[in-house]
Amino acid sequence: MDVLDLSRWQFGITTVYHFLFVPLTIGLSVLVAGLQTAWHRTGDPKYLRLTKFWGRLFLINFAMGVVTGIVQEFQFGMNWSDYSRFVGDVFGAPLAMEGLMAFFLESTFLGLWIFGWEKLPPKVHLATIWLAAIGTNMSAYFILAANSWMQHPVGYRLNPDTGRAELTDIWAVLTNSTTLATFPHVLFGAFITAGAFVAGVSAWQLLRKRHVELFRTSARMAMAVTVVASVGVAASGHWQAQIMTEQQPMKMAAAEALWEDETSAGFSVFAVGDVENGRNHINLQIPYGLSLLATNTLDGKVEGINDIQARYEKLYGPGDYTPVVGLAYWSFRLMIGFGVLAALLALGGLWLTRRGRVPANPWFHRIAIAGIALPFLANSLGWIFTEMGRQPWTVYGIMRTAAAVSPGVDVAEVAITLVGFTLLYAVLAAIEVRLLLKFIKIGPEQEPEAPAQTAAPALSY
Structure with a gap:
C-alpha cells in the first residue's frame, strides 16, 4: 500500500469507530x-430512576465519543494537508461553528445537569438536559453541513x-440541499440506535426478572x-436517494449495479456483476422500484455507470470515475436490511x-439483546456507502482523493499511526464495554417515593 491507501484506511477506521458513539449519544440525550x-x-x-440509570450510560458514551472524535480533527492536518489547504476556508467554517456554539452548549449544560440535581430549581435543572440534547443535535447538524x-x-x-476554494456564502453551505436531506436521516437513525440499545438492555434486565415494571416501561418507550x-x-x-440521483448519479448507479441508462428501472435485490466488462450476469429486480426510489415516478430515467463514466471523461478528463461497485451495492442493501x-x-x-x-419466552429477550x-x-454501512460511493472524489467534481493526501508523510509514518490508533481504539472499546456492563449490572438506584431532586448519577468508576 502507498500513503494514499494507508491514509484512507486510517481515516476510515477512526471515522467508523467514532460514529459508533455518535448516534447513540444523539438519541440517548433526547x-x-x-x-x-x-x-x-x-x-x-420510576421515571426518576430511569432518568438516572440511562443518564449514566449516556454520559459514558458521550465521553467516549468526544475522545474518539478529536483524532479526526488532527488527521485533516496530518494525513490530508493538501485537502485542508485547498478547502480549509470553506470546510473549517461549519466545524468552527460546531466547536464554538454547539459543543460548548452541550458540554456546559451537561455539566450543569450532572452537578445540579440538588442545587438548581427543578424546572431549571430539567432545562439543562434539554439544552444539552439540543446542543448535541446542533453539533450533528454543523458536522453534516461540512460533510455535505x-x-x-x-x-x-x-x-x-x-x-484554493474560498467561502462566499455561509448560509448556502448551512442550507445545502444535501444537508437538509441528510440531517433528518441521521437523526432518525440515531433514535433507532438509542431505541434498540434501551430495548436490548431492558430485555437483559427482564430476562433476569430484575425491576420488571421499570424496564418494561423503558422497553416499550x-x-x-x-x-x-x-x-x-x-x-x-x-428524499436523500432522489437528491443523490441528481447530484451524484454515479453513486446511485453503483448502488444498484446499473450499467446502462434505463427508464422504468427495477430495484435490484440480488445481482452478480462483471465489473470488468460493465454488465451483470444475474440481476433479480423489483419492477419499477429504482425509478420510483430515484425519481418518484414509475417511468423515470436513471443513468447507468457506463454512460456516466463516458460523460465524466469528457467533463473532467481521462480517469476512472467508478467507485467499488460491489462495496457500494452490498453496503446499500445491508444498510436497508439491518434497519428493517x-x-x-x-x-x-x-x-x-x-x-x-x-414475554414469558426468553427467546424474545435474547433476540432483543442481539438486536442492539x-x-x-446499519449506520456504519450507511456511512461506508456514502463516503466510498463518492470516490474517486474528496470534494465531488472539484478535488480527487489522490490530490488531497499529505505530501510530507511517508508510508512508515502513516502505518505506525494507523496501528497505534487502531490499538488505542481497541483499548477504549474494552473500557467502554466494561463501564457499560458494570452500570447495567448495578441497575437503577432506589429513590424515595416523594418526588424530589436528588443526587446526581454516580460516576465513580
Missing part, C-alpha cells in the same frame, strides 16, 4: 430528557491566484421510538408487551 420530563410532570419515582459540502459543494468560489423513527428513516432516505430488521423487532416487541404483558447491533451495523 430519551433521557424525555424521561426526566415525565418525572417532572407526573412525580412518579464535500458531497455537493455550494457557496464558494475557486481563487485562480491561490488555487424505546420500541415505540424505534418504530416511529424507522418511518422517518424510510421517508428521509427516499430493527424496525420489525421493535414492532414485535410492542405487540408482545401490550396490556401490561411481559442492528442499527449500529
